Amino acid sequence: MWKHVVANALTLLIVGFIMLAGVVALGQRSFHGEGPLEQAICLRVEQGATLRAVAEDLGEQGAVSSPMLFRVGAQYDGRHERLRFGSYLVPERASMEQILDIVTRGGASTCGTEVVFRIGVTAVNYEVRELDPATSRFVETVELPLETAEFPAEYTQVAEQADTRFRIVVAEGTTSWQIWNALENAEFLSGSVGEVPPEGHLMPDGYEVRRGADRGELLALMQERQEAFLAQAWENRVEGLPFETAQEALILASIVEKETGVAEERRVVASVFINRLGVPMRLQTDPTVIYGITRGEGVLGRGLRRSELNADTPYNTYRIDGLPPTPIANPGRAAIEAVLDPEETEYLYFVADGTGGHAFATTLAEHNENVARWRQIEAGQ
Template sequence: MLLGAGFYGLQLWGGPGPAKQNISVTVPEGASLSRAAGELEKAGAIRSAQQFVFFAKIFGGGEAIKAGEYRVPARLSAADVLKLLQGGRTLQRMVTIPEGTPSIIVYETLMKADQLTGEIEVPVEGTVLPDSYAYNRGDTRQSVLDRMQKAMVNYLAKAWERRKPGIAVNTPLEALTLASIVEKETGKPEERRTVAAVYSNRLRQNMMLQADPTIIYPITKGKPLGRRILQSELRAKNDYNTYTMTGLPAGPIANPGRASIDAVLDPETTSALYFVADGTGGHVFADTLEQHNANVQKWYALRRSRGEM
């Protein structure tokens, strides 16, 4: 009879658990094993808190459980639930910042992120490294933002150390600024180094960069304009409009990703000074204004054939 009871007990401890689907359970900071067991029972992860505590004291090895939010897979045994809590393998959520995201949208993304806490200010443009960042329930928005900004500091420092000699930018901030323009000008990875080279060539020749995204930035802080640029906006004089000034804008116009930073610090070797859309999502490049004007006319003709003009 005792043997049968022992076998039944082991089945309760090591056999499939009662959860019919994956569930989330939060173990509060400082919670005892009994308190955690109560939360597990309420969530349906275990059959009995009392039994869980009893068997945990016999078979659990005495290792402390860790606070946090846990995802308990369906049918996970009580024994494995305890291992999950002792190992501290908490449920991690993700927040993703795509390459070229302006800081106002970084702010909005963090403010909307599920289960983050606290307030933040809009980060300085160009200080966030686009990537996916894991966080736990209850983490502060500021702590996640701090990690995003530390990642940018670390990556930019390493990238700057391996920069190509003779590049057109003189400081890491200038590199970030130009990289943010490159990021906004092309969505094709294979074009980044060539676009970076065009703007680098223009900087060296003291030509205006004439980058459309720099017109838009003071108007929307990097959000989509949603319409054509007005002639008055094209002529506007400010610290960002590269149609009315030579050199780089006052600072980044977005948060550039690793590839655009690398492109600016190691641009393609080319004499190209111009580029225009080619109708496929990419661009066609030109060394002379005459070549560029011909390419522009081809682009206009393509747009007219599509009914866009």
């Protein structure tokens, strides 16, 4: 009889082990397999949130089939105490393992709300944007000028959240003073900006920062990036250019940046100025004259006067030979590359063509015809 009881117990134990193994295998498949989420979501992990709270939230949003299994898997994996607060994009069909990696990896938030601080040539704005998980596109909710005296709740509620991303976007062609002034007045930054950096030596780019980031360190990073890129581009320059230094290339790149916003034209516009330097012929470009008047501190806001075009100043390229003494703005990567690898042309002239681009010419007679056409377009407008 005892043998029979022992045999039954042993049989039940074996069956129990088999069932347990099956349950474990099923749990592993569920934890590592494709999840039930039909559309991407933005998951917010609050500071100090527990694993249970996050798991329940995932269950309510349909991202996991079993909050309990998610918790058990996280504990088995050893990452149950590594939650990182923030807002995270959870893609459709993400497995529990993938979601656990997302919320424990750390780093910058990947969705939710961000503040974009745009430093442009004519304006500086704060933008509050929110990512739509369904389309992976940002939707703008608030836009405010730099000069805002009192920030509305729609801005402050977002800006004061610990996980809000701040992205500073600097446009090509902005001057060092414009960038310096914008950062000095950005409400979410701290520290001193120091002196205005040398013209042309700040990289127009996007910079992701945290609230309270140091202004001086940010300017130093912009300068480091620009100078590193210029040095690399200078090393890769084509032969036969009329420059003796990388600084001279930077000066011309800033002129090209201000003369055209059409990407496909940069190397052609660069070729015009390089051809003029090789003739030699004066550069005769309005943006340098304007910089001589404003020194980069804002926009002129009007046309040039005849007296200004005739004035003897270091930046009046209608009156001086060669390049002005400094850059007139901060050129982007494409403009720098354009002057160090220009298109091979014989063009010496260009004028607006009414489409946003320019008409190019080799001879003065051709140029005069292009100018006449442009005058007709202007009159029609």
